Amino acid sequence: MEKDSDQLAETTCNMEQQTNQQERDPESNSLHRPLLKRNLTLSSSPLALVGTKVSYIESLDYEYMMGFFFMTGVNFMLTLGATLLVVFLAPTAAGPGIPEIKAYLNGVDTPNMYGAMPMFVKIIGSIGAVAAGLDLGKEGPLVHIGACIASLLGQGGPDNYRIRWRCIRYFNNDRDRRDIITCGASSGVCAAFRSPVGGVLFALEEVATWWRSALLWRTFFSTAVVVVVLRAFMEYCKAGDCGLFGQGGLIMFDVSGVSVRYHVVDLIPVTVIGIIGGVLGSLYNHLLHKVLRLYNLINDKGKFAKIMLSLAVSLFTSACLYGLPFLASCTPCDPSLVDSECPSTGRMGNFKQFNCPKGHYNDLATLLLTTNDDAVRNIFSTNTPSEYRVFSLVIFFLLYCILGLFTFGIAVPSGLFLPIILIGSAYGRLLGMAMGPYTTIDQGLYAVLGAASLMAGSMRMTVSLCVIFLELTNNLLLLPITMLVLLISKSVGDCFNPSIYEIILDLKGLPFLEAHPEPWMRNITVGELADVKPPVVTLCGIEKVSNIVDVLRNTSHNAFAVVDNQVVPAVGQVSEVHGLVLRAHLLLVLKKKWFLQERRRTEEWEVREKFTWVDVAERWGTIEDVAVTKEEMEMYVDLHPLTNTTPYTVVETMSVAKALVQFRQVGLRHMLILPKYHGPTVPPVVGILTRQDLRAHNILSAFPHLERSHASKKGR
């Protein structure tokens, strides 16, 4: 306790927890526990504090203890609920889900990611985790929820209860599925920040791999619908019937009230914010990487370990949120404010009384004992230069740095946006206070800039963050300096490490294909890559069933080259690449038992009779599900109708760098490698390249000398 709060004459006990208590009118105090009169006389000497500690603790109110236990208990239960859901029903619902969506749009599917169960767990779990007062946001989960809804709508419902209408089948292909999931993700961002244009740009800048103008306009359409629906609900909820929903209208953290005046000299603090944001952001990425690796070890120990970890974080969070405000000193209310505004005892309000006497407020309690959204709103508040003490903001900043690092990896749905905004806004406001005499920019705007800088330093987005912050704060005149801050932070951060999502992608082992080939990829050809791979598996155009079953059982390839041996009039005996056949289609043939007694080509109508295009688009399980009798094993299959006769190809002399550009730009799964020379003894296909073959990490482990030459060049 500090000196100026020695005389605690009256104390109101307000355990104002965000969502784990009932709706209550902030004006009426009738529900509050009766005020308790106490007389605490604490020694003002620090040495004497030790002596009086025991008596102080003894005299600590029973009500405070009850409040602590109540708050911690409710938080504990909520966290437990969210964790149990995630651990037992849908492990993929943990975390933000954005890296997985990013990987999906790059061509890497994470199983069980977009079903009904992950969506349900994500919704309920996210409500639980946010309500439990954990330091995590609902933004990432909303993006994932948006993607789940989009995926379910696109495929006509959950896997087992699909509606199979014609119009829905239209989406039953990779590209349209990707498009619709992109729309879902951008709608999620739009719903989270009420930022329609920001949502579109987020999808464009951070999530999507392939972009075309049609997609731009589709995502724009979906966010437009989201914002119109949001607006309609806000209209409906105006009377306050819907709790916290709709607070702040379409603009969540409005700072348009303050006029922005800045001069050339203000570029200095702006640059400083940018640099610090970049350094802090990359430091945050670095530390979070370490923590996540530690958590991975813990989480690998089993479900029980996961649950324990979540609960430990919850207990720690509750203890800090409740305990730390006692360290802060009380501030007298501004006399210009009405009594009901300061100090406030309800859920709302900028000036929480907590343990302070009448007419005073506890600024740290104002920040900690509220929803995360309100905390941001409080720190962003403009024209309030002396609302917060430096000490309180420093504690807030440190606390959220720690919580931000240790909360993200636990097994609940969690977003990264809000934790980073909280840290950033605190340091921004602190910087604003330090700059106070030398600048004309408001402290609240410094907080906004701080939040933006840390976001850019950690997530390395620019345009989308800029628009999201514009739409969050509704201050267009702030735009130029926001842009500068974002650019500086991103540049500084890029000097140290990759963005946080790339780090998570890497930790999750998702084979994400980068846009640009590494420089050393120019020094190796695809032919060399093919040489170190197992030899390519080829099938004949008309193949024996037993061979197909063998190949499917003994390899895990998803595509096989189909080669025909034939005599061409002017050329002579040649072996010709007919194309690529997919594992899924071989399984389809085996399941549908589409066998031939003799070695012959089929007619087109035979094929059309047997298969619909819906069959071809479906997934057909694994080879283990297929039962083939001994007689059938001796029969034949004509693979020609099911073969993709024009796969994209490269010649074996092509450098890996150029092959990678083609692979990624065209959006392929398999690419055939053709030989440089052709002749009777040369096989007509050298190999098949897949995503895994083209990943830098995999190439380097097969060709370690490339890394050395790369490193030595770098060192020079």
Next chain:
Amino acid sequence: MEKDSDQLAETTCNMEQQTNQQERDPESNSLHRPLLKRNLTLSSSPLALVGTKVSYIESLDYEYMMGFFFMTGVNFMLTLGATLLVVFLAPTAAGPGIPEIKAYLNGVDTPNMYGAMPMFVKIIGSIGAVAAGLDLGKEGPLVHIGACIASLLGQGGPDNYRIRWRCIRYFNNDRDRRDIITCGASSGVCAAFRSPVGGVLFALEEVATWWRSALLWRTFFSTAVVVVVLRAFMEYCKAGDCGLFGQGGLIMFDVSGVSVRYHVVDLIPVTVIGIIGGVLGSLYNHLLHKVLRLYNLINDKGKFAKIMLSLAVSLFTSACLYGLPFLASCTPCDPSLVDSECPSTGRMGNFKQFNCPKGHYNDLATLLLTTNDDAVRNIFSTNTPSEYRVFSLVIFFLLYCILGLFTFGIAVPSGLFLPIILIGSAYGRLLGMAMGPYTTIDQGLYAVLGAASLMAGSMRMTVSLCVIFLELTNNLLLLPITMLVLLISKSVGDCFNPSIYEIILDLKGLPFLEAHPEPWMRNITVGELADVKPPVVTLCGIEKVSNIVDVLRNTSHNAFAVVDNQVVPAVGQVSEVHGLVLRAHLLLVLKKKWFLQERRRTEEWEVREKFTWVDVAERWGTIEDVAVTKEEMEMYVDLHPLTNTTPYTVVETMSVAKALVQFRQVGLRHMLILPKYHGPTVPPVVGILTRQDLRAHNILSAFPHLERSHASKKGR
């Protein structure tokens, strides 16, 4: 004249032309010509008008005639100057330049587009044309100017006086040149609308063909710099020393003053605006297409015809701008306004007196006799429901429809944005007036929505327009309905015809490669395409000089296949495709006279000694510039070191649709077609595909049956 303006007691003669008069303080009337008292008694009967016409014309003030001649004369001279510059110095500077930039980024270079001369003519010409009161904007030209500056910076100055620093050579490749021109274009939009994010999005949505996140962040950086510089100049010009520059601050058409309240029922007028905007926009595109075709015929007649056309449009414009306000009736000023505000006689001010008595203003003169920017600002003005009469707005709308169609094609730098905004805002405000009793949305906002809808209906952009309008008007709450209007207009417009830029691209005959292949392209293979082309020209790895000269003289190809005949141990005698050699590199060899006495391979060091990589990146003129002696003709050239040994390839069985995807996505100029079979009698390369081969129009003219089958399928 209408009834209520019969008694014209006093008239001030204010030829308030926008830039062709000196700076003048709007408050002081000392420079104005003395007020002339007149008594005009016009009959109110229309029939009697004919009788009094002569006396009316006679009594028309000498001052009015002088004013008309002065204004028309100045406009005439300005137009003449701009046209002469364009016609004689840089014909490429005519028009907006955006379609050419779009084509350049797609891979089609228009000659003399990004030099110092087009830039100079564009800057001076655009100032002349805008000052001449023509109905055209400075936005398109600014985009082109931005691209020119970027290109000049990237190559180190104008063609003949280049700085050849190492750091500048970095940009001397196609990709970086494209990037830097994209940055220039986005900076141009940013400067035109003071809309940094809108500039980035414009470049992304409308201009760029290939997009990657690095480019996003580069364009964002350039617009950030633009906006900071702009801000600094505005700060400097605050005192009003820079004329009209900086008017309105960073927000050009601020409508943030009005609070936006809208309910579900307001969706109806919003939908109506969107639909009308879409229909009008596509109608505008259709008519402009016809006018431009007519103008092309006129402009083809020679330089004199071009100049005459410009001057005729200028005369017509001046006559309309000056004459039409006489048709409007005078409106009494709102008594709440100060005398200096209404009526105003200076350049500024919302209420022009023109021919009206004291205490009255002429609303049509307010709109017509001002800069186009101010006209937009006037129509967008909010909380002024009775400022404009329906009659005046209808005349304004019709006039600008006509001017907008007939001004664009003349030989001066001209942008499309502002004319469309003018038309759109007029019809939007008219619609707002008609809706008046049924809506809560302000008329000024209707004007904004009308402008947005017509833009989307004509240009078919969504996200970028949305952000540009947000940054123009600074009203975030308008965003949801702006989005809806844009989406509806674009959808409606897309039903009728392509966007205006695509129409212009097509008219200019630029071989723009669309993102998506046509459906019928799946029914034709690249082998069939190669069959109808002239046979492929191949060179040997070590080729005779005379052969090279022959090939270069007799063909216009830009790349040639290099084929080696050799004996490979395990395969036997084979002819192998070594790669592609570019015409530019063949010319380089001939110019540098890099010949060999005998048929032999050269060593790598020999090559390195002879050529620097700067040589390889330069352009080397045409074959006509090369002088080769008779002895040299018999010598040899080793093409291997200059050959691109790994060109991208397709097999001849590939469908054109898939080949087109690869061609465009990877961003190629040439693509080799490999044969399906290989053998001693089969050539190792079937053909080379270029952009022209893959254009839908060219394929259809070679294979007319495809169009028929396509059309018959469509008809079904």
